[in-house]
Amino acid sequence: xxxxxxxxxxxxxxxxxxxxxxxxxxxxxxxxxxxxxxxxxxxxxxxxxxxxxxxxxxxxxxxxxxxxxxxxxxxxxxxxxxxxxxxxxxxxxxxxxxxxxxxxxxxxxxxxxxxxxxxxxxxxxxxxxxxxxxxxxxxxxxxxxxxxxxxxxxxxxxxxxxxxxxxxxxxxxxxxxxxxxxxxxxxxxxxxxxxxxxxxxxxxxxxxxxxxxxxxxxxxxxxxxxxxxxxxxxxxxxxxxxxxxxxxxxxxxxxxxxxxxxxxxxxxxxxxxxxxxxxxxxxxxxxxxxxxxxxxx
Amino acid sequence: xxxxxxxxxxxxxxxxxxxxxxxxxxxxxxxxxxxxxxxxxxxxxxxxxxxxxxxxxxxxxxxxxxxxxxxxxxxxxxxxxxxxxxxxxxxxxxxxxxxxxxxxxxxxxxxxxxxxxxxxxxxxxxxxxxxxxxxxxxxxxxxxxxxxxxxxxxxxxxxxxxxxxxxxxxxxxxxxxxxxxxxxxxxxxxxxxxxxxxxxxxxxxxxxxxxxxxxxxxxxxxxxxxxxx
Numbered sequence: 232x233x234x235x236x237x238x239x240x241x242x243x244x245x246x247x248x249x250x251x252x253x254x255x256x257x258x259x260x261x262x263x264x265x266x267x268x269x270x271x272x273x274x275x276x277x278x279x280x281x282x283x284x285x286x287x288x289x290x291x292x293x294x295x296x297x298x299x300x301x302x303x304x305x306x307x308x309x310x311x312x313x314x315x316x317x318x319x320x321x322x323x324x325x326x327x328x329x330x331x332x333x334x335x336x337x338x339x340x341x342x343x344x345x346x347x348x349x350x351x352x353x354x355x356x357x358x359x360x361x362x363x364x365x366x367x368x369x370x371x372x373x374x375x376x377x378x379x380x381x382x383x384x385x386x387x388x389x390x391x392x393x394x395x396x397x398x399x400x401x402x403x404x405x406x407x408x409x410x411x412x413x414x415x416x417x418x419x420x421x422x423x424x425x426x427x428x429x430x431x432x433x434x435x436x437x438x439x440x441x442x443x444x445x446x447x448x449x450x451x452x453x454x455x456x457x458x459x460x461x462x463x464x465x466x467x468x469x470x471x472x473x474x475x476x477x478x479x480x481x482x483x484x485x486x487x488x489x490x491x492x493x494x495x496x497x498x499x500x501x502x503x504x505x506x507x508x509x510x511x512x513x514x515x516x517x518x519x520x521x522x523x524x525x526x527x528x
Numbered sequence: 529x530x531x532x533x534x535x536x537x538x539x540x541x542x543x544x545x546x547x548x549x550x551x552x553x554x555x556x557x558x559x560x561x562x563x564x565x566x567x568x569x570x571x572x573x574x575x576x577x578x579x580x581x582x583x584x585x586x587x588x589x590x591x592x593x594x595x596x597x598x599x600x601x602x603x604x605x606x607x608x609x610x611x612x613x614x615x616x617x618x619x620x621x622x623x624x625x626x627x628x629x630x631x632x633x634x635x636x637x638x639x640x641x642x643x644x645x646x647x648x649x650x651x652x653x654x655x656x657x658x659x660x661x662x663x664x665x666x667x668x669x670x671x672x673x674x675x676x677x678x679x680x681x682x683x684x685x686x687x688x689x690x691x692x693x694x695x696x697x698x699x700x701x702x703x704x705x706x707x708x709x710x711x712x713x714x715x716x717x718x719x720x721x722x723x724x725x726x727x728x729x730x731x732x733x734x735x736x737x738x739x740x741x742x743x744x745x746x747x748x749x750x751x752x753x754x755x756x757x
Contacts, residue, residue, distance in 0.1 A: 311682065370652050374680045374689050377655075384675035391696065395635045400696075447635075457567060458687040463634050 243423045245272035248328040263290045272315025277376040297337040307372040393447035442466035536637040545719040573630035642690040666729045
């Protein structure tokens with residue numbers, strides 16, 4: 232896998248130029264300039280947008296600030312998906328920079344109303360209580376993200392599930408808590424070497440095994456209610472030969488294969504025609520997708 | 529951890545146990561139903577019920593997650609409306625609508641309990657409120673690692689936010705109950721055993737009559753298994 236270090240680095244350091252704009256109905260005292268940022272493909276929106284928050288908080292009053300969430304052309308963006316996945320899923324065919332709308336503001340008008348309108352104490356307190364939760368946060372679409380702990384828990388849960396598939400959880404469970412922490416800190420602080428010092432153990436398998444137990448993969452589709460397809464898939468066929476990406480897709484999502492072969496987009500600029508008959512998903516797993524999980528659009 | 533091997537459940541067996549489970553639920557009017565997904569044919573158990581609960585947060589958890597807790601639950605407005613304003617809102621009793629789903633995890637090869645909860649006005653409960661409502665007997669375990677136990681996740685079939693009881697922790701809860709090999713529990717409906725163990729953690733209790741699901745009623749699973757082998 233050291234041969235593929237260049238590819239691992241390319242994936243890790245992939246960036247998407249993004250323009251953040253405050254939702255126009257959220258009236259502020261001063262107008263807020265859009266904020267530009269290069270987003271890491273492998274990270275999560277709520278992990279890398281502290282500067283965006285600070286920028287827009289400057290034009291808002293403290294009591295108006297509520298949980299931030301992001302939207303692209305009317306679609307709430309799931310912060311728990313990697314940024315690159317969100318971009319490929321929703322905006323890969325559009326021109327850069329990626330334009331994201333920021334939602335940040337509590338519904339203030341009614342709070343103001345309550346402050347100055349006297350009515351039954353019990354009723355008021357119930358309504359006030361209700362309102363303090365109400366921030367037009369799309370509860371049916373997005374997970375809450377009140378702290379970095381939430382992101383860390385989600386990230387580690389993904390790593391653990393991938394290892395359950397690859398190694399029956401043996402490798403991840405044998406690691407110490409500090410190793411788990413190092414994976415997370417590597418992601419949070421954008422430290423490639425720090426991350427891979429631990430992740431390489433999750434990408435190895437005993438020589439006699441010839442591969443992982445199952446390939447950790449998910450196939451995302453923007454058009455379905457079901458968020459992704461995930462099934463058990465072995466890297467080695469019963470005859471001993473390596474399965475390829477084409478085999479995986481034929482088995483799991485046959486409609487994705489066209490007669491010309493499979494078009495794999497790694498970014499809006501890089502397109503590679505990958506022959507489904509040649510590339511084993513396990514190889515793709517270890518070289519292209521560094522987060523111990525293969526994610527295909 | 530040899531004993532853990534016995535806790536794995538194969539998907540076909542899962543479906544069969546769920547079928548037997550729903551049959552019994554229908555007999556006693558317990559409200560469970562099986563829902564099949566339209567696209568891939570997989571499915572899940574589903575039940576909705578209402579609970580009255582006292583809202584409060586145990587002090588320890590409050591310390592760990594004080595960021596939003598103060599804001600959300602102890603609702604202090606900058607300028608009080610009235611001097612006589614009471615903080616009684618926080619411990620008011622209220623009716624909560626719980627929706628429980630049982631899905632199969634192919635990654636962990638176990639059933640997984642998903643749930644969501646909201647007040648009658650539609651306000652969903654927060655993670656802190658959910659942690660706070662975990663049964664007192666399990667609070668100590670929860671506080672050892674709340675982020676490993678119950679978190680919000682995307683429902684794998686519906687794509688909506690649900691709370692999940694983590695499967696890794698499930699094995700800990702269930703190992704206290706299941707001693708002995710899988711052979712010994714061959715005729716037991718795994719879903720009933722598992723749900724009666726983990727359900728109470730999050731407010732879901734199974735009526736005792738499920739224990740009556742006799743071995744002869746669960747032989748469908750054995751027949752299916754023999755047919756497959």
